[in-house]
Amino acid sequence: MACCSGYTAKMSSPKVAAAMAATSGAIDSQSSPVLFEIYGEIWKVHARLGQGVSASVYRVSSGKVTSAVKEFQADAQGGDYGYLKESSVLGKIQGHKNIVTLYGMFTNQSPVGVATHCLLLELLDVSVSDLLVRANNQGHSMWLIQHCARDVLEALTFLHREGYVHADLKPRNILWSAEDECFKLIDFGLSFKEGHQDVKYIQTDGYRAPEAEEQNSLAQAGLETGSGCTIAVDLWSLxxxxxxxxxGIKLKETVKSQEWKDNCSAIVDHIFSSNALVYPAIPVFHLRDLIKSMLHNDPKRRSTAEVALLSPFFSIPFAPHIEDLVLLPTPVLRLLNVIDDNHLYNDDEYEDVIEDMKEECQKYGTVVSLLIPKENPGKGQVSQAEVYL
Structure with missing residues (x-):
């Protein structure tokens, strides 16, 4: 589905992770814009959320609407290839819940007269890269891993059916949406139509498939690289x-080692046996087999995204840990252990508690709904109080 040139204003839920990013990515007024004029409206820049060689990403707001702007710099030849590339791909793959939403495209005129091309995008939250940093060398819960794996595989299934290869799947390009409570893919600057690869160097070191590594080496040597890589490179990265x-650890040095190249399956087995006491056995085996199905050196033997979604790993129901609820921002405010059983069985007291809770929550925003379960699960907890700021 092609994206129109305008955009639909969209209210954002509280952005805890974005606020944290703003603290570490304070705006440098000499190199970052303070305002963007987008379709006749002035948007204030609050923070630079990320900066790469070709583009910077900012958190911006206009009134109560908060979004992200990706501002592209001119390439080495003074052109706008990066902008044209990403806007073209994103415009054709809109409509899937696990792919970042593109609201529109515009040109920004700086005070010194320099024009830059920009994308107005959905503002997302914490990245998988951030989650790995906070893991402190300990693995994440099965619920979190399953949630991320399913969301990314569903995005890849859609993307691959449309004929596209993402070509830069990595933790920094998988972000959590507090509003939709799911993970989404971003950054399609290296993406291409399968069979029509128009970028020589794809994927990031540490997440690069063997065939992409070989192709990059040939390209650096000035040799012909053949027909290009396939959708299988995305499964390797995942x-x-x-x-x-x-x-819970970064594996960049591991996957660059000769031991990995000789027998990555044995290293995967070793990693899983080392963590065997932390997780239930059966889900661990299913997750291990799912990962190994993505890491065949031969791309033709790798699982597709569609087939991977049929793994037994996704048939096991997991519940989030309290650490997961802290790590992932959500529009649902959950208050625990605030009342005792005596209040639950007296109708008058129960209604009073409901009113008290609603009044307290309204100090922070509009309460869309509120529920205090009288029976398990959740008995005595205030849950599903959705507070929008």
Whole structure:
């Protein structure tokens, strides 16, 4: 579905992770814009959320609407290839819940007269890269790994059916949406139509499939690289991401080692046996087999995203840990252990508690709904109080 040139204003839920990013990415007024004029409206820049070689990403707001702007710099030849590339791909793959939403495209005129091309995007929250940093070398819960794996595989299934290869899947390009409570893919600057690869160097070191590594080496030597890589490179990258989420450690040096190249399956087995006491056995085996199906050196033997979603790992119901609820921002405010059983069985007291809770929550925003369960699960807890700021 092609994206229109305008955009639909969209209210954002509280952005806890974005606020944290703002603290570490304070705006440098000499190199970052303070305002953007987007379709006749002035948007204030609050923070620079990320900066790469070709583009910077900012958190911006206009009134109560908060979004992200990706501002592209001119390439080495003074052109706008990066902007044209990403806007073209994003415009054609809109409509899937696990892919970042593109609201529109515009040109920004700086005070010194320099024009830059920009994308107005959905503002997302914490990245898988951030989650790995906070893991402190301990693996994430099965619920979190399963949630991320399913969301990314559903995005890849859609993307691959449309004929596109993401070509830069990594923890930094998988972000959590507090509003939609799911993970989404971002950054399609290296993406291409399968069979029509128009970028020589794809994927990031540490998440690069063997065939992409070989292709990059040939390109550096000035040699012909053949027909290009396939959708299988995305599955390799996801396999590494999930292995890092399970182990809690970055594996860049591991996957560059000769031991990995000789027998990566044995290293995967070793990583899982080392964490065997932390997780239930059966889910661990299913996750291990799912990851190994993505890490065959031969791309033709790798699982597809569609087939990977049929793994027994996704048939097991997991519940989030309290650490997961802290790590992932959500529009649902959950208050625990605030009342005792005596209040639950007296109708008058129960209604009073409901009113008291609603009044307290309204200090922070509009309460969309509120529920205090009288029976398990959740008995005595105030849950599903959705507070929008």
């Amino acid at each position: 396999g590494i991401v999930l292995l890092e989420m399970f182990s």
